[in-house]
Amino acid sequence: MRNEKKLRLKPMTVAELKVARMNDMGAFLDAGTGNTSQDILLHKAQQTAEVSIGDFVKVFLYLDPKKRLTASMRVPKMREGQIARLKIINVTSDGAFVDVGAERGIFMPFAEMRGRPKVGEVVWAKLYSDKSGRLAVSMKVSDEIRRASKRAENVKRGDKVKGAIFNITEAGAFVFSEERYIVFIPQKDIPRALRIGEEVEARVTFIRDDGRLDASLREIKENALNSDAEKIFAFMKSNGGELGLNDDSPPEKIQAVFKISKAAFKRAVGHLFKERRIEKFNAGFKIVEQ
Secondary structure, rough: OOOOOOHHHOOOEEOOOEEEEEOOOOOEEOOOOOHHHEEEEEHHHHOOOOOOOEEEEEEEEEEEOOEOOOOOOOOOOOOOOOEEEEEEEEEOOOOEEEEOOOOOOOEEEEEHHOOOOOOOOOOEEEEEEEOOOOOOOEOHHHHHHHHHOOOOOOOOOOOOOEEEEEEOOOEEEEEEEEEEEEEEEEHOOOOOOOOOOOEEEEEEEOOOOOEEEEEHHHHHHHHHHHHHHHHHHHEEEEHEEEEEEOOOOOOOHHHHHHHOOHHHHHHHHHHHHOOOOEEEOOEEEEEEOO
């Protein structure tokens, strides 16, 4: 309420304050303390529209370099509880700062991260108030995305879907698509390391009864055979022409080296063998000398 300004104003919050006076620097906002020396400066550079004495102005509060409470009319472009794709602008040992359109980046605590985002990356995140009442950001958005999602319609196996990853678990990666579908990519269908926030295009492999989708980042088997074979051959060339894996090697070892299943490995090795590009050697294979 405008008349209930006895609350102690804090940095990293949004408030609606009355313009008490003005000078060449800008406008001074009534902090509600009864002490004019505690009025908050809204500098001309932080004004996005003209203000006058008596106006009530919605502002974002932050600390200036001298630790004084300062105001800006550049407030967050999203509401508390709302999710959006947000850019990481700084990373510290305690967390990260995220661009939400305000005068300053909003802090995302270490505990609210998923993975370890880097500067410049864009991630799904939400705005919330922490226990002290300050605005903060969290990447834990599964519930919000579930509520914002919709059932997949007119989608069939083999179709492509694009979206951004919002969570990665041991089971696989979760994507929120451009159409607002929730897409799950099982670990076996992920051929490379992924990062949360990364945009991907996946091939639909299954439509669930609840309207969610399963998808794969792997090529269809016919195309994957050649690319898997070339990946293995390139590895052998960089490894002195040898490969210490064979048809009896544990699937985990094959997955760790090539990010493909044991079945795909056997198909690719068989393909190279038929083309007489490799031959058996000890407990593995070696490149056939031309």
